[in-house]
Amino acid sequence: MAEGGIWRLALPLAVAQMLFFAAPLLLLAATSVATDENLRDWSLRAWRDTLGDGFHIESVLNTLRLGALTVLATALLAVPLALVHLVAGPALRRVILIAAVLPLLTSVVVRTFAWIVILGREGVINATLIGMGVVTAPVPLLQTEHGLIIALTQIEMPLMLLPLLAALARIDPALLDASASLGGSLARTLWKVVLPMALPGLIAGATLVFASASTAFISQGVIGGGRLNYLPALVWQNAMVVFDWPLAAAMAITLMGSVLMVAGALSLLGQRASHA
Amino acid sequence: MHRFTGADRALALLILALAGVGFLILVGPVVVVLVTSFTSSRALQFPPPGFTLQWYRDLFDAERSAQIHVAAGNSLLVAVLTAVVATSLSTAAALAIARSRATWSKVAEGAFMAPLVLPGIAFGLAALMFFSWLRQPPSLALLVAGHAMIAAPFALRTVGASAAGLDPALLESSAALGAGPWRTFRRVTLPLIMPGVAAGAFLAFVSSLDNVPVSLFLSSAQTDMLPIRLWGMMETALDVRVAAASGVLVALAFVLLLAMDRAVGLARRMSG
Amino acid sequence: MTALSRRHLLGAAMAGAALPWNAAQAQAAMTAAVYPGGWDEALRAVLAPRLREAHNINVAFEPLFAVDQIAKARAARGNPPFDVFVLDPGPRVSGIDLGLFEAFDPTKLSNRAQLPNGYSDAHGAAVAAQVVGIAYNPTKVAKPKGWADLFKPEYASKLGLTGFQTTFGTISLIEMAEVFGGSETNVEPLFAELRKIKDQVAAVAAPAAMPGLFQQGQIDLMYTNTYTVTLLRSRGVNIDFAVPETGAAAFVTTMHIAKGSRNLDSAYKYIDTMISQPVQTTLAAEPFFFVPVNTGVTPGADVPMRSISEITNFVSHDWTKINPLRAQWIARFNREMAR
Numbered sequence: 001m002a003e004g005g006i007w008r009l010a011l012p013l014a015v016a017q018m019l020f021f022a023a024p025l026l027l028l029a030a031t032s033v034a035t036d037e038n039l040r041d042w043s044l045r046a047w048r049d050t051l052g053d054g055f056h057i058e059s060v061l062n063t064l065r066l067g068a069l070t071v072l073a074t075a076l077l078a079v080p081l082a083l084v085h086l087v088a089g090p091a092l093r094r095v096i097l098i099a100a101v102l103p104l105l106t107s108v109v110v111r112t113f114a115w116i117v118i119l120g121r122e123g124v125i126n127a128t129l130i131g132m133g134v135v136t137a138p139v140p141l142l143q144t145e146h147g148l149i150i151a152l153t154q155i156e157m158p159l160m161l162l163p164l165l166a167a168l169a170r171i172d173p174a175l176l177d178a179s180a181s182l183g184g185s186l187a188r189t190l191w192k193v194v195l196p197m198a199l200p201g202l203i204a205g206a207t208l209v210f211a212s213a214s215t216a217f218i219s220q221g222v223i224g225g226g227r228l229n230y231l232p233a234l235v236w237q238n239a240m241v242v243f244d245w246p247l248a249a250a251m252a253i254t255l256m257g258s259v260l261m262v263a264g265a266l267s268l269l270g271q272r273a274s275h276a
Numbered sequence: 277m278h279r280f281t282g283a284d285r286a287l288a289l290l291i292l293a294l295a296g297v298g299f300l301i302l303v304g305p306v307v308v309v310l311v312t313s314f315t316s317s318r319a320l321q322f323p324p325p326g327f328t329l330q331w332y333r334d335l336f337d338a339e340r341s342a343q344i345h346v347a348a349g350n351s352l353l354v355a356v357l358t359a360v361v362a363t364s365l366s367t368a369a370a371l372a373i374a375r376s377r378a379t380w381s382k383v384a385e386g387a388f389m390a391p392l393v394l395p396g397i398a399f400g401l402a403a404l405m406f407f408s409w410l411r412q413p414p415s416l417a418l419l420v421a422g423h424a425m426i427a428a429p430f431a432l433r434t435v436g437a438s439a440a441g442l443d444p445a446l447l448e449s450s451a452a453l454g455a456g457p458w459r460t461f462r463r464v465t466l467p468l469i470m471p472g473v474a475a476g477a478f479l480a481f482v483s484s485l486d487n488v489p490v491s492l493f494l495s496s497a498q499t500d501m502l503p504i505r506l507w508g509m510m511e512t513a514l515d516v517r518v519a520a521a522s523g524v525l526v527a528l529a530f531v532l533l534l535a536m537d538r539a540v541g542l543a544r545r546m547s548g
Numbered sequence: 549m550t551a552l553s554r555r556h557l558l559g560a561a562m563a564g565a566a567l568p569w570n571a572a573q574a575q576a577a578m579t580a581a582v583y584p585g586g587w588d589e590a591l592r593a594v595l596a597p598r599l600r601e602a603h604n605i606n607v608a609f610e611p612l613f614a615v616d617q618i619a620k621a622r623a624a625r626g627n628p629p630f631d632v633f634v635l636d637p638g639p640r641v642s643g644i645d646l647g648l649f650e651a652f653d654p655t656k657l658s659n660r661a662q663l664p665n666g667y668s669d670a671h672g673a674a675v676a677a678q679v680v681g682i683a684y685n686p687t688k689v690a691k692p693k694g695w696a697d698l699f700k701p702e703y704a705s706k707l708g709l710t711g712f713q714t715t716f717g718t719i720s721l722i723e724m725a726e727v728f729g730g731s732e733t734n735v736e737p738l739f740a741e742l743r744k745i746k747d748q749v750a751a752v753a754a755p756a757a758m759p760g761l762f763q764q765g766q767i768d769l770m771y772t773n774t775y776t777v778t779l780l781r782s783r784g785v786n787i788d789f790a791v792p793e794t795g796a797a798a799f800v801t802t803m804h805i806a807k808g809s810r811n812l813d814s815a816y817k818y819i820d821t822m823i824s825q826p827v828q829t830t831l832a833a834e835p836f837f838f839v840p841v842n843t844g845v846t847p848g849a850d851v852p853m854r855s856i857s858e859i860t861n862f863v864s865h866d867w868t869k870i871n872p873l874r875a876q877w878i879a880r881f882n883r884e885m886a887r
Contacts, residue, residue, distance in 0.1 A: 009372035010384055013365040013428060020421045021391050024402035027409070037405065037622070055883055077298030080291040098533060099299055102306045104482040105529050106522040109506045110320075113312070113519075113760045114305035117322040121750065122765040124308070142766060143751055154301045159430075162479065163437045166471040170438075186284040204437040208430065211392040218488070222760075226711060226752030227887045232395045234882070239401055240615040241713045242875040243622070243642060252398030259393035264386040319763060319783035343592060404623040414629060492616055496629055497579045497608035508584020508611055511756040513779050514763055 032249035046246035050254055059229045060258055066148070066230060067214035067259065071206045073153040074160040078205065082164040082198070083190070086171065100161045103154050112222040115151045116142065119223070143225035151223045152213045159212055160205035167201025168194070207263045214259050231255045310526065313519035320514040331520040341517065344505060348521075350495075351485055351502035354416070358423040358484035363477040365424070366431035370472075371465065373432075374439035375447075385436070392429040396489030399426070404493040414496040422494045423484040430483060431476030438472025439465075474536075576605045578814040580632040584611035586779060587634070590836040595818075598827055603817045614639040615713075621648050621806060628806035631815045634675065636715035637799050637867040638874065644671055645871070650805040656816045659823045662842045664857055672804035675822045676831070677839040677859060678773040679851055680716045680723075681796040685768040686788045694793040695724045698769060704745040708767035709752045711881040712874055717755060719797045719865060720771035721877075727794060733869055735877060739884050752885050762787065778837040778850045791852050798862035800841060 035041040050056050085096045106114070118124045119141040126138040141147035171194065179189040217232035224230070231251055239248035308322055313331060315324030335341050369388060373381045391399065403422050404414070412418060442465065450460040466473070491501040502521075509515035582588045588611045599605045612620060614635045621628055621643075628648075635643060643649055654660050654668035667674040682692050689706060697703050710717040725731070725738035746752070750767045759776070761767045763785050777789040803822065805815045821827060828842040839851050847853055853862075 006372045006376050007378075007380065010369040010381075013369040013388065013432075014384070016365055016421070017388065017391070017425065017428070020403070021399075021425045024399065024406040025390075025394065027406050028398060028402040031402075031405075055886070058886075077294055077301065080294035081298045083291055084295045094533070096299070098530065099302045101478065101482075101529060101533075102302055102526065104479070104486070105525045106306055106309050107503055107506055107518070107525075108486050108488065109503060109510045110309050110518045110522050111305060112757065113320055113510070113514075113764075114308040116757075116760050116764050116766060117308050117312075118305060120761075120764050120766040124304075142761075143753070150301070151305075154305055157298065157302055159479070162475040163434050163472070166434055166475050167437050167440075169471045170468075185281060186287050190287075200437045200440040204433040207389065208392070208433055211389065211429075215393060215395050217395065217397070221754045222757040226709070226754075226882070227746065227885050229882055229886050232397070235395045236397050237713060237878055237882075239397055240619050242878060243618070243646070244875065245401070248398060248401075252395050256390065256394045260386065260390060263389050263393065267385055267389070268382065317784050319780065319785050320760065321763060321784075343588075401619065401623055404620065405625075408624045408627055411627070413627060492612070493620060493623065495610075497610040500609075500611065504584060504611055505588075507756070508586075508588055510585075511759065512585030512587075512776070513783055514759050514785070 028249045029253060032246050032253055034246055037245045043246070046244075046250040049247055050250040055229070056231075056234070056251070059231050059234060060254060062228065063214045063230045063232070063255065064258060064262065066145070066152070066220075067210040067262070069149050070152045070156055070213035071160075071209050073149055074157050074209050075202065075206065077153065078157055078160040078164055079198070079202070081161060082168055082201075083194070085165060086168050086194070087173070087176070097165070100158055100165065104158050108155075108218050111155065112218065115147075115219075115223050119147045119151065142223065143227060145224070145228060148220065148224040148228065151219060152216060155216065155219060156209045156213050159208040160202075163204040163208070164198060164201040167198055167204075171197050203266050203269055207266045210266070211259055211263055215255070306522075306526065309519050309522050313516065313523040315516060315519075318516070320510075320516055320519060331516040332523065335517045335520045335524065343500065344502070344517070344521070347500045347502040347505045350499050354420055354423060354499070354501070355481045355484040357420045358427050359477045359481040361420060361424040362427040362480040363431045363435075363473060366428045366476060366480075367435050367469070367473055370432050370435035370439050371469075374436060374442060375444065385432075388432050389429045391425045396426065396487070397492075400490045400493035403490070407494075414494050414499070416499055419491065419494045419499055422490045423487055424480075426487065426490060427480035427483045430479035431473075434476040434479065435469055435472040438469040442468060575600075576603075576811065576814045577608070578605060578632070578811040578818060579608045579610060579630040580815075580818060581612045581617045581630045581634055582609045583613060583634060586775075586836065590831055590838065591822075594830045594836070595822055595827055598824075599818060599821050602821060603814070605814045605817055607814075607818060614715075618642050618646070618648065622646055626808050628808050631806055631809040631811045632818055633672075633804040633806060634801060635804065636678070636801055637865070638715045638718060638871060640671070640802055640804070641867045641871045643804060648804075648807055650807050650809060650812065652805060653816075657820045657823065659820055659825070659842070662825065662844055663823060664841070664843060664859065667800065667841055672802045673819055673823060674800035674841045675803050675819065676801045677798055677841055677847075677856060678716065678775060678801060679796050679798050679839060679853075679862065680719050680771065680773050681792055682790040683762070683770050683772045683777050683787055684790055685762070685765075685786050687786045688765070688768040691788070691790050692769065692792075693790075695720075695727045698724070699741050699745055701748065703769055704748045705750060706768040707745075707749045707751075708758050708761055708770040709742075709749050709885075710755045710758065710770075711752075711885075712877045714755050715799065716771065716773055718870065718874065718877075719799065722865060722870070723792065723794065723797055723863065732865055733873060739880065742884055746885055759785075774848075774850045774852075775837055775839065778848060779835075781850075782835060782837070789850055795861075795863045796852055798859050798864060 030039055031037050032046050033042055035043045085093055121138045129135045179193050215232050220230045221233055235248050235251045238244045312320055312322050314327045315321050316326035316328045373385050407418055450464045486503055488503045495501050506518045510518045582591050596607050599607055610630050617633050618639050649671055652670055652672050660668055698707050712718045722732055725735040728737035728741055730737040751761050758770050774789050777787050780787050803819045809815055823842055825842050825844045828840040828845045831838040832840045832845050832848055837848055839847050841856055843856055
């Protein structure tokens with residue numbers, strides 16, 4: 001197909017998104033500037049409450065920071081795993097692949113229980129630390145930001161690891177051997193050969209992890225708890241308990257806008273990297 | 277990778293250590309869930325006081341878990357349909373984006389990611405408001421459409437990552453050799469982007485299977501969904517069958533991966 | 549849709565349900581919302597067969613929490629996705645304010661005389677009671693005497709807090725506010741006390757997380773209803789119910805018919821069967837542990853009353869006053885608890 005006609009391939013998805021996503025979103029946007037969900041009258045009250053309130057702005061920033069830290073943590077662990085996968089034999093490759101998809105197979109419902117078991121005051125980590133004599137009293141992990149990031153790292157890691165493995169699958173192992181036999185150090189091989197190939201996957205993963213972690217409402221609520229404030233919980237409260245749909249709509253759009261800006265920046269980076 | 281220098285060895289060790297931590301983090305919670313699913317206690321408890329297969333028997337009991345089976349059937353059906361719809365739409369779109377250098381493709385890519393970042397609750401609510409306005413009652417088709425919207429960005433991103441490295445010259449030479457676009461896609465493009473397509477389909481499938489917020493609004497009494505059912509069982513009674521359900525899913529995935537491995541291995545041998 | 553109904557039919561045929569075609573024609577059908585979990589299991593096991601036997605009505609259940617029912621019905625604008633709601637007082641008042649219910653005619657309930665006075669009205673009928681107090685782990689902490697105890701250091705560090713988003717949470721927090729000099733419409737004294745303990749408390753979490761946190765020892769105290777306590781103890785969790793010295797608070801769960809329902813007659817029979825003595829008796833016993841509203845049924849051992857008629861001695865609250873204030877309390881709780 002000629003370059004000129006290629007856009008037609010994007011048409012089916014575009015039409016589907018118009019119908020099933022953009023149209024409801026438009027209704028949501030209209031609701032956010034209305035007095036109620038029947039759209040009887042217009043008002044900017046919901047937007048003033050969302051953007052003019054320090055607490056809400058702080059929640060937006062908390063949410064974005066959570067997404068960013070989760071991206072860093074997943075990348076820090078997923079890249080080494082992907083590298084080991086790259087040079088491993090078939091058996092180890094299979095083990096890594098299975099480990100990579102495992103978190104997706106335990107329902108979010110029971111996963112929250114697993115994290116209570118691991119991070120809790122009488123949990124696995126604290127029992128180990130106390131048993132080894134590292135600490136004498138339990139370290140608070142559950143209901144803290146770092147505990148939440150640890151949990152999100154597991155939950156979101158497949159979203160980083162799978163695109164990364166897909167991208168690295170295109171590397172010819174012979175290329176690595178060639179680089180090494182030409183006297184390239186390991187660091188140089190990684191930097192010059194592997195990283196450029198991994199970059200599209202890394203950026204795809206970062207986008208997915210960022211978006212998913214910043215909207216992970218159930219994990220944020222159960223593992224992070226009520227003392228940490230993130231936007232998704234506020235959207236839920238206003239939509240489902242308070243029934244202030246204009247406010248819920250304004251907050252949802254704020255969250256979407258701010259996360260999209262970051263995702264858009266990452267995507268631009270990705271395009272530059274892949275065309276470089 | 278021979279001729280390791282000291283610095284190389286240190287770096288390799290660091291990579292191994294981080295990979296080890298990553299592996300532990302990935303697997304640890306799943307091991308906790310699996311171990312818990314065999315507990316002899318009557319509520320979720322870790323460490324278990326003893327072990328039994330009772331919860332798996334209960335989960336498969338046609339009478340006691342009848343409603344769970346119905347919900348599991350619904351959820352699997354919706355997840356399969358979602359994966360098919362989302363992956364085919366996204367693969368086409370990802371190829372278009374990867375092969376176009378025009379500005380529109382960057383804008384389109386950003387727009388296509390939007391469903392992923394709108395909180396599910398808000399999307400579910402808005403979708404139900406919109407469909408009610410169109411006088412469309414919740415149905416299986418609408419439920420799949422809603423799930424597919426959330427799942428499409430996963431497939432778009434993973435396929436996009438695979439397609440970014442496609443060599444245009446390869447496709448051009450295929451076309452020059454007289455292959456039509458569909459033949460070129462099947463014989464040249466698809467095999468090259470297959471890891472991305474498979475990863476995307478898998479992510480779409482599991483994102484649908486575990487979706488709570490969209491199902492909450494778009495499902496009906498006829499389309500009882502598994503995650504919502506599990507949520508209720510967990511919240512009120514710490515029902516161990518919730519852990520057993522995850523055990524079944526993990527076992528299924530193992531079988532599926534092994535089967536895929538066989539199939540791919542077989543295909544490679546046949547083509548080679 | 550066709551795939552699903554075909555599978556349902558197949559399932560029914562395989563289960564040996566005879567002659568689905570003839571039976572289906574004579575049967576009336578309706579849809580009822582039900583709380584996911586225990587309620588869902590109980591109503592499918594007890595109420596549905598009874599309804600089929602007595603009135604030849606087939607009920608389909610849609611598992612939804614109270615707030616989800618309201619949101620869903622409201623978003624559907626006059627096309628109710630189900631015929632009957634089941635709600636706690638907070639969402640009930642919201643539903644009335646939003647005009648989501650059909651006018652209710654209690655005289656259509658044949659079992660109305662077995663309900664305490666005022667348990668059926670122009671909006672709906674009560675179908676179960678809830679008694680709210682303190683749940684504690686008897687192997688870890690001494691039995692607390694009342695709400696004020698929760699704020700002492702030895703208890704606060706083991707306490708799990710939930711906010712105003714649920715009915716039982718709101719009621720418990722109001723009770724605490726009253727102990728510290730507040731009232732149903734003034735929870736300011738509570739926030740002053742919460743501020744002092746917020747860094748010590750073991751967890752501030754969604755109600756859904758509480759049983760898991762309790763079982764794994766992260767928290768040893770929480771506020772909840774007798775239903776949850778009995779259910780968890782029956783599954784081997786170390787948990788007991790303490791009636792606060794100011795009294796346990798009680799409220800009722802009610803059923804309502806959705807505005808625009810096309811199965812009015814079946815909906816009334818559904819609610820009527822729900823409050824009937826045989827159904828309430830079965831629901832009050834193991835493994836369901838409901839608190840019955842039928843005066844002819846004796847509540848279970850954990851419920852601190854011998855008959856539902858004693859419920860008038862319990863602390864009760866006026867939700868028409870509470871509901872308008874709840875939005876600001878919820879927002880306030882978020883801010884007060886923020887680190």
